[in-house]
Amino acid sequence: MSVTPESKIKNSESKIAKVLVTGSNGFVGKNLCSVLRTMEGVQLNEFDITNFPVDLERMLSDADVVVHLAGVNRPKNKQEFMTGNAGLTESICSFLGRSGNPAKIVLASSIQAECDNPYGQSKFQAEETIREYAENSGAIAVVYRFKNLFGKWCRPNYNSVTATFCHNIAHGLPISVSDPSKVIELTYIDDVVNALVREILDDESQAQQGFFFAPELTGYPISLGELADLITSFRKSRETLEMPGFDSFLIKALYATYLSYLDGEEFAYPLTIRSDERGCLAEMMKSRTFGQIFVSRTKPGITRGNHYHHTKTEKFMVVEGEAVIRFRRIDSDEIIEHRVSGQEFKVVDIPPGYTHHITNTGQGELVTLFWASEMFNPERPDTYFMTV
Numbered sequence: 001m002s003v004t005p006e007s008k009i010k011n012s013e014s015k016i017a018k019v020l021v022t023g024s025n026g027f028v029g030k031n032l033c034s035v036l037r038t039m040e041g042v043q044l045n046e047f048d049i050t051n052f053p054v055d056l057e058r059m060l061s062d063a064d065v066v067v068h069l070a071g072v073n074r075p076k077n078k079q080e081f082m083t084g085n086a087g088l089t090e091s092i093c094s095f096l097g098r099s100g101n102p103a104k105i106v107l108a109s110s111i112q113a114e115c116d117n118p119y120g121q122s123k124f125q126a127e128e129t130i131r132e133y134a135e136n137s138g139a140i141a142v143v144y145r146f147k148n149l150f151g152k153w154c155r156p157n158y159n160s161v162t163a164t165f166c167h168n169i170a171h172g173l174p175i176s177v178s179d180p181s182k183v184i185e186l187t188y189i190d191d192v193v194n195a196l197v198r199e200i201l202d203d204e205s206q207a208q209q210g211f212f213f214a215p216e217l218t219g220y221p222i223s224l225g226e227l228a229d230l231i232t233s234f235r236k237s238r239e240t241l242e243m244p245g246f247d248s249f250l251i252k253a254l255y256a257t258y259l260s261y262l263d264g265e266e267f268a269y270p271l272t273i274r275s276d277e278r279g280c281l282a283e284m285m286k287s288r289t290f291g292q293i294f295v296s297r298t299k300p301g302i303t304r305g306n307h308y309h310h311t312k313t314e315k316f317m318v319v320e321g322e323a324v325i326r327f328r329r330i331d332s333d334e335i336i337e338h339r340v341s342g343q344e345f346k347v348v349d350i351p352p353g354y355t356h357h358i359t360n361t362g363q364g365e366l367v368t369l370f371w372a373s374e375m376f377n378p379e380r381p382d383t384y385f386m387t388v
Contacts, residue, residue, distance in 0.1 A: 016041060016042070016043050017041055017042050017043065017064050017065060017200055017201065018043045018045070018062055018063050018064045018065075019036060019042050019043065019044050019045070019063065019064065019065045019066075019067065019200055020045045020046075020047060020059045020060060020063040020065070020066045020067070020103075021033055021036070021044065021045070021046055021047070021067045021069060022047045022048070022056075022066070022067070022068050022069055022070035022088070022092070023047075023048060023068075023069035023070030023071065023108075024046035024047060024048045024069070025046075025048040025049070025050075026048070026069055026070070027149065027151075027153055027154045027155060027160075027189070028069050028108060028146075028149065028189065028192060028193075028196075029046075029048070029069045029070075030153050031151065031152070031153060031189050031190075031192070031193050032067065032069070032192075032193050032196055032197075033046055035193055035197060036197070036200075039197075041201065042200065045059040045063070047059055047070070048070070049070075053091075056091075056092070056095075057095055060092065060095050060096060060099070060101065060103070061099055061101060062101065063101065063103045064103060064104065065103060065104045065105075065106065065199070065200050066092065066096075066103050066104070066105045066106070067106045067108075067196055067199070067200070068088075068089060068092060068105060068106065068107045068108065068130075069108045070088055071088070071108070071123075071126075086122045086123075086125035086126045086129060089107070089125075089126040089129045089130060090129050092105070093105070093129050093130060093132070093133035096133065096137065096139075097133065097136060097137055102137040102138055102139035103139060104139060104140040104141070104142070104199075105130050105133065105134075105139065105140070105141045105142070106141075106142045106144065106196060106199045106200075107126060107127065107130050107141070107142065107143045107144065108144055108146060109123045109126065109127055109143050109144060109145045109146070110123050110145055110146055110147070111145050111146070111147040113127060113145060114145075127143050130143070130211065131211040134209075134210050134211040135210070135211065138209055138210075139209075140209065140210070141210070141211045141212075142199060142211075142212060142213075142214050143211075143212075143213050143214065144192075144195065144196075144213075144214045144217075145213065145216075146187060146192065146217075147185060147187055147219070148160070148161075148162070148184050148185060148186045148187060149186075149187050149188075149189060149192060150162035150163065150186050150187070150188060150189065150253075150254070150257055151188055151189025151190065151253070151256075151257050151260075152189065152256070152257060152260035153189075153260070154189070154257075156168065156261070161184070161224065161227070162186060162227065162231075162254070162257065163257075163261075165227060165228055165231045166231055166254075166257055166258045166260075166261045167261045169231050169232055169234070169235050169258070170235065170258060170261040170262050170263075170266070171261075171263075175228060177224050177225060177228050178224070179224060180223060180224055180225025180228070181223055181224075181225060182223060182224050183221050183222065183223045183224075184221070184222065184223075184224065184227075185219040185220065185221045186219065186220045186221075186222060186250070187217050187218070187219055187220075188218075188220070188250075188253045190253070191217045191218050192217060195214065195217055199214075220249075220250040220253075222250065227254075230244065230251065230254060231254065231258055234254075234255055234258045234259075235258075237285075238269045240286070241271075241283055241284065241285050241286045241292075242285075242286045242287065242288070242375070243285050243286065243287045243290075244287075245287070245288070245289050247289070271283065271284060277299075277302075278298055278299060278302045278304060279296060279297040279298040279299050279302065279365065279366075280296065280297050281294060281295070281296040281297075282294060282295055282296075286375045287375070288375065291371060291372045291373040291374050291375060292371070292372050292374075292375050292376065293369070293370065293371050294369075294370050294372075295367065295368065295369050295370070296366075296367070296368050296370065297365050297366070297367055298321075298323075298358075298360045298365065298366040298367075298368065299360065299365065299366075300360050300362060300363060300364065300365070300366075301359075301360060302359070302360050302366075303357050303358065303359040303360075304357060304358050304359075305355075305356050305357030305358055305388075306355065306356075306357045306385060306386065306387045306388060307355060307356070307383050307384055307385050307386060308330055308352070308353060308354055308355040308356065308383075308384055308386055309350075309352050309353075309382045309383060309384070310352055310353070310382055310384075311352055311374075311382055312352065312372060312373055312374055312382045312383070313349070313350060313351065313352060313372075313373045314349075314350035314370060314371060314372050314373070315347050315348065315349055315350065315370070315371040316340075316347070316348045316350065316358060316368055316369075316370055317340075317345060317346065317347045317348070317368065317369045317370075318340045318341060318342050318345075318346075318366065318367070318368050318369075319342050319345070319367050319368065319369055320342040320364075320365065320366070320367035321341070321342055321360060321362040321364055321365060321366035321367060322339070322340070322341045322342070322360070322361050322362035322366070323339070323340050323341075323358050323359060323360055323361055323362070323366050323368070324337055324338070324339050324340070324358070324359050324361050325337070325338045325339075325340060325348050325356065325357070325358045325359075326338075326356065326357055326358075326359070326388045327350075327351075327354040327355070327356045327388065328354065328355050328356075328388045329353060329354050330353055330354070330355055330386060331353075335388060336354075339361075342367065355386040355387070355388050356388060357387075357388050
């Protein structure tokens with residue numbers, strides 16, 4: 001993944017960059033502006049559909065950088081493609097030319113600009129307009145041809161299959177997969193925002209002149225079937241408790257995106273609690289690569305454990321109460337003791353080959369967080385009873 005813009009946020013020694021973002025209330029605009037508003041070296045102006053042409057001209061008059069994100073991709077009629085994409089771009093470049101302000105322009109285009117369809121033609125025309133602007137004014141003009149963007153705040157059931165899958169699956173609605181084997185290449189919104197922030201803050205680029213295409217951003221190929229199955233598994237994970245492998249950045253980004261489509265009342269969900277005379281226990285999450293995490297409440301004087309493992313390892317951490325954890329290697333009589341308390345958050349490792357137990361030595365309930373190196377498998381539990 002590309003580097004985050006935070007490393008460039010504190011640039012108080014540089015001059016203030018006056019930045020205009022068009023389409024500021026769109027998917028990319030919302031994400032970009034949320035970052036720019038936090039940056040000390042940026043004076044931000046936002047233009048969207050609720051503004052008037054006079055607002056645009058006022059913002060353009062002293063802009064150092066124009067990040068042009070506004071556009072049309074789902075018009076009521078095909079003519080709106082040209083007016084909303086090529087036409088608005090022409091108005092921006094025309095005003096900058098007349099005002100004598102050679103602001104840098106960063107244009108959000110699309111890979112559809114290579115296609116012979118009304119949307120693609122309008123995007124290509126917008127690219128050509130800023131090319132002419134750069135040639136005539138000596139300004140810098142950069143084009144990003146984005147493809148299959150996804151991330152938080154993207155509008156579902158519009159033009160993003162990822163947003164539609166996330167929204168519908170999160171709300172228990174059906175999805176349609178026309179061709180499960182079709183591979184698409186996704187681009188994550190944070191990569192887009194980071195690239196645009198670099199364009200705004202990159203002083204070295206000011207030495208360049210003219211028009212150019214930005215390098216392609218990192219793409220993440222995935223088939224539609226895999227995408228649908230993966231997002232479906234996110235919803236099911238609340239029941240199975242099994243989490244995906246977060247060693248893949250794409251999965252991390254997709255999971256974050258999926259969660260952003262939950263309604264507020266759906267943020268929380270209950271766990272299955274198993275209770276007996278000792279107290280209660282609940283599993284929290286599982287992973288085929290990470291193992292599982294669970295939590296227990298134990299009554300005063302009660303002991304849990306008295307078993308050992310050959311390969312499975314565990315970690316215990318008391319978060320409330322007082323306890324003693326005892327060990328004995330299964331071929332030895334020596335007993336090892338560790339006294340623990342919720343006041344110190346000490347983690348105790350449970351090595352294989354040691355029978356072990358934990359006893360509540362306090363006056364109140366003992367709350368303990370457990371981690372096991374593998375998910376519990378009833379057919380191969382690797383757990384053998386033996387008193388310490």
